[in-house]
Amino acid sequence: MRETAQAADLLSWYDVHARQMPWRTGPAERAAGARPNPYHVWLSEVMLQQTTVAAVREYFTRFTALWPTVGDLAAEEDARVMGEWAGLGYYARARNLLKCARVVVSDHDGTFPDTREALLKLPGIGPYTAAAIASIAFDRPEVVVDGNVERVMARLHDVHTPLPAAKPELTALAATLTPEDRPGDYAQAVMDLGATICTPRNPACGICPWRAPCAARAAGTAPELPKKTPKKPKPTRQGVAYLALREDGAWLLETRPDKGLLGGMLGWPGSGWAEEVPPHEPPLEADWRDPGGEALHTFTHFHLRLSVRVARVPMGANPRAGAFLPAATFRPSDLPTVMRKAFDLARGAFVDME
DNA sequence: AATCCGGGGTC
DNA sequence: GACCCAGGATT
Structure with a gap:
């Protein structure tokens, strides 16, 4: 299977270039028996919705120091949590974060569900976040598609259909590459690739682990992909x-x-x-x-x-x-x-x- | 399918 | 400053 080999190429790159983040359990720690903390994975993924790693870092550190477990967070007063979220934006996320923490405590005994389907039912967890938690925290081979993955897939397969119409097509392409082995590392690897090499502008195709199979790289169209439908001006x-x-x-x-x-x-x-x-x-x-x-x-x-x-x-x-x-x-x-x-x-x- | 939700980085 | 980036809920 060529696809499996392609995923393996990316995982080899990730083993060397994975970025250190406070919420990540690296390959070395896992080799020593450590497992990702689902509470940390969930908290970071919600914070990372529409938000950069740089902005999230200090918020994540502060939240986990203040509330070490999902139970601690669920027991906190609303105003205190909203205040700590201030400055991070998209405040519906903070309201849903608290709702979700309280449902996890009341309906799941304080333990996060371990399937994409069950995670999807929780407040503030949509298709992306459910797949990300299931794969990263629970080793399930779910198809994780965020903006980075969309961009990488559009370039890898030289897809010129504009977003958001192209989303189903890009998701299908992502599915063909998702491996059964190390799905969580693979998901994070594609997103790291999109954040550091396959960037929106000036992609570093020369050092990309996927430069060989990349169709847009061959066609010279990488910098202009993915196409997007124009947005309305702001009043x-x-x-x-x-x-x-x-x-x-x-x-x-x-x-x-x-x-x-x-x-x-x-x-x-x-x-x-x-x-x-x-x-x-x-x-x-x-x-x-x-x-x-x-x-x-x-x-x-x-x-x-x-x-x-x-x-x-x-x-x-x-x-x-x-x-x-x-x-x-x-x-x-x-x-x-x-x-x-x-x-x-x-x-x-x-x-x-x- | 379209609209409503912040903030930070880049040029 | 203008532009770019990036998920979930709601309707």
Whole structure:
């Protein structure tokens, strides 16, 4: 079987070039009898959804230090976990992470299921993550397809069909290569290949372990694959955020609704966000000042220009929205990035007001 | 099938 | 700054 030999070529490369990551159990450790920790594999794979290894590293280390087991995580308060996730993005992942941990505890006795099918039923675990956990943590020969694998397969077979339409075809091609032996290492090897050699731009074809069988390399089309259907331009929205600082140092904050943008995260009360600043009232009556400037932030599907208003308010202040969070409890690092930008903008204004 | 969800890196 | 990258849930 040529395919088996091809997988073996990649595994040989991986044995030498596998990147060290805090969640990985390397071939040497496994030879000594160590097994991957399913909790670590799950946590890292959820964090890695749409997110780079560099960004995930410190979050993974912090999470496993704070919550060494899935049971520890399941027992934690929602706000604490959301705060630790702040800055990593796609906050639905954090909400589903907690849901999943609690289901694993309540329905699976604190042990992760070991099949792709069972994993797929858990919150926040889709086709990619289910296959990744099943293969990496449980040695099952599942077909693992993420963006890296799609790119590698499109080039290996010179597929010019644009994504996402090409996905079934690329998945089928990936299936023909997935080995029965060391499927977890193989899955990680393809993704490492995509991250380090078969990169989106300037692929290093000259040192690729799959340069011989690569059709796009032969055709000279590797750099332009995979093709993608063009995306829509991002509109710009505007809004106003209100930052009230009480005499005792408490900040007026609100927990955003679970559904929607920045769901479940802390944020400053304010107007909605639309093409023009929507009509609205401040969260309380105060001498609001405009320090000037805007927090500029780009979300998945729109740009935001967020201006801020700042005020110092007395102890008796009774807000229409949000609640005062004591200075000792408030950590700016608990804020999603756009809210932290607004905070940074306002902080300078408060310094000036002193 | 299309849309909604952040943030970081590269050019 | 503009552009590129990368899964799951929802409808």
